[in-house]
Ligand SMILES: Cc1ncc(C[n+]2csc(CCOP(=O)(O)OP(=O)(O)O)c2C)c(N)n1
């Protein structure tokens with residue numbers, strides 16, 4: 222398995238350099254000042270809430286968050302208050318990318334015109350998969366294209382969760398959502414395969430030099446990626462896998478296990494794209510079959526072996542693209 | 553005194569935006585407002601104006617960019633027209649509801665259909681209930697002044713509301729007129745630097761636009777309603793200040809032209825009030841006592857001023873340049889608001905509505921003559937109070953007479969003829985002078 226591979230036809234790979242960020246060596250080394258604090262009503266075991274907490278730990282005090290409508294808005298701010306110890310602004314589910322563009326433009330102008338004497342802040346949009354890959358895609362694309370110095374994070378709970386778990390373009394094939402109920406006419410529930418959001422952002426937005434996937438099950442990796450993204454001047458993008466016990470139908474104590482299983486089965490991969498070069502961060506030695514992931518979640522409860530095979534084939538093709546197609550050991 | 557130039561409404565606004573030293577601008581092209589952005593892009597490129605110029609990917613993004621920038625503490629500007637205005641609709645309420653005093657000019661354009669490039673107020677009027685300050689300029693000078701006045705009003709800590717300074721497409725946006733540009737000292741005095749009490753500043757964290765529980769919602773709505781009411785109260789002071797500093801005095805709510813002895817008046821906003829004045833002059837030469845009343849603000853609507861000042865006329869003829877299909881009287885929002893404002897007035901004029909200039913059609917000078925004659929005939933004939941306009945008589949009819957007309961499609965004479973006939977029958981009331989008005 223190659224450490225880095227050439228991808229997306231990028232020519233003469235430039236050296237990958239993301240400097241000036243303070244690396245977190247291990248969990249104990251993580252900062253102990255929290256900027257996403259208790260006092261919200263997300264579900265027990267909520268993956269996105271953990272992603273928020275880790276992101277805020279990594280980004281620190283000089284940060285502004287924008288939060289498009291979704292669970293991380295509604296469940297966090299239900300009673301006119303919110304769990305952030307840094308500035309936070311609600312955006313529509315549609316326009317997170319545009320609102321952070323404006324915040325960034327404002328700071329650029331105000332610092333230049335001496336109306337603001339603080340340091341240029343970290344500006345982060347923390348959007349759901351709906352607010353990133355679907356109804357928010359236009360604003361995300363506009364923001365990444367224009368080259369604003371911001372970080373756009375898609376926390377991916379693989380559904381429109383806040384409205385009661387409906388399918389989004391990130392919902393996996395075969396998942397039961399309230400808009401894709403399996404039935405005799407549609408036995409698999411969700412019929413289509415998800416978009417590849419990171420690839421879309423990477424391939425179509427030359428201003429974006431740093432992109433990364435992450436998972437709440439790998440917190441140190443996640444926090445370091447946030448720091449790298451913020452250290453880079455210019456638009457950066459992260460796609461964070463964030464299991465949702467309510468929407469995926471698993472025990473709320475199992476969020477990290479499900480996150481790990483996703484990586485071990487190849488349903489999720491951890492990698493970065495820096496200056497057009499892909500760097501895989503973690504490749505499981507022994508890949509587990511997708512069936513194991515499927516069996517652990519109620520949303521796939523109706524899948525037949527054939528359907529699970531289709532999902533496996535899809536995962537294999539994605540892994541092949543990353544040069545990660547290691548064989549699954551026989552059980 | 554500032555420099556005198558001749559510029560279009562679009563360019564006038566760009567000049568005012570520069571004078572206001574705006575920090576962030578968000579662009580997207582759509583006629584007929586584009587000229588403002590073209591001019592601003594040039595100013596930024598040539599270093600005349602130090603601002604971030606963001607090429608938004610659509611109007612929805614334009615409004616979102618300026619919302620974010622305003623929340624972070626910048627003075628911001630954007631603009632649109634026609635379908636662009638409706639495309640951005642989602643963002644209007646969050647902008648006013650979270651008290652971001654952004655400015656979005658509108659150079660009016662028809663929606664689709666009819667999909668022509670003509671000017672019509674419908675697209676702007678469609679946004680009138682979103683908590684934005686809104687009004688029309690009738691000339692490039694007014695467009696210039698409104699930009700400064702609206703920033704001042706919108707950024708007042710008691711208001712903090714976004715603003716739609718509107719101008720009729722082409723009639724104002726594309727026709728040059730004399731404009732006196734302010735000198736920087738004047739602007740500084742009139743429009744202090746934007747320093748919002750709360751902004752997205754990591755040194756003083758705030759949470760903006762959190763969700764609330766249903767029983768917390770009404771208070772938030774009340775806050776926005778109060779801000780709008782405050783705006784109505786403050787407007788006269790802002791205009792006084794403006795007159796003191798710039799030497800141009802406007803009536804803050806209702807600009808009147810030749811109304812001292814007028815029996816009938818045209819009532820409208822924006823560009824169409826200009827030919828109405830010319831028409832009034834000519835009609836006066838023919839012995840018709842015609843005046844013009846120009847409404848400055850659609851939001852906040854000056855209910856008291858309308859009720860008090862329109863009451864002295866016999867007939868008010870509304871030039872209704874937007875549609876509200878199926879609304880009261882099957883006319884437009886202006887018709888509904890004027891009627892509503894006059895409901896409690898002791899003396900109520902007759903109100904005729906002329907749906908005019910829709911689809912961007914030019915209202916010819918001759919048409920003003922026809923409208924004025926119809927108003928005059930109505931003045932001769934009847935008055936409200938003679939069983940007129942009672943519920944049950946059918947919407948759109950006063951005293952049994954039709955009073956809403958699609959200009960060019962329905963004979964205006966009808967209003968007069970029916971009323972005159974009624975008057976000859978002896979049941980139409982006053983013949984004018986001293987008849988209980
Ligand atoms: C324009 C618009 N359409 C629909 C909605 C309803 N809505 C509220 S939250 C939500 C789900 C958001 O999904 P996602 O972005 O994935 O975030 P999640 O709730 O899953 O965290 C939707 C569709 C909305 N708020 N705005």
Ligand code: SF4
Pocket residue numbers: 262263264265266267268269270292296378382383464465466467468
């Ligand atoms: S539904 Fe899912 S994403 Fe939403 S709060 Fe619950 S666990 Fe978190």
Ligand SMILES: [Mg+2]
Pocket residue numbers: 291349350351376377378379380381382389
């Ligand atoms: Mg989601």
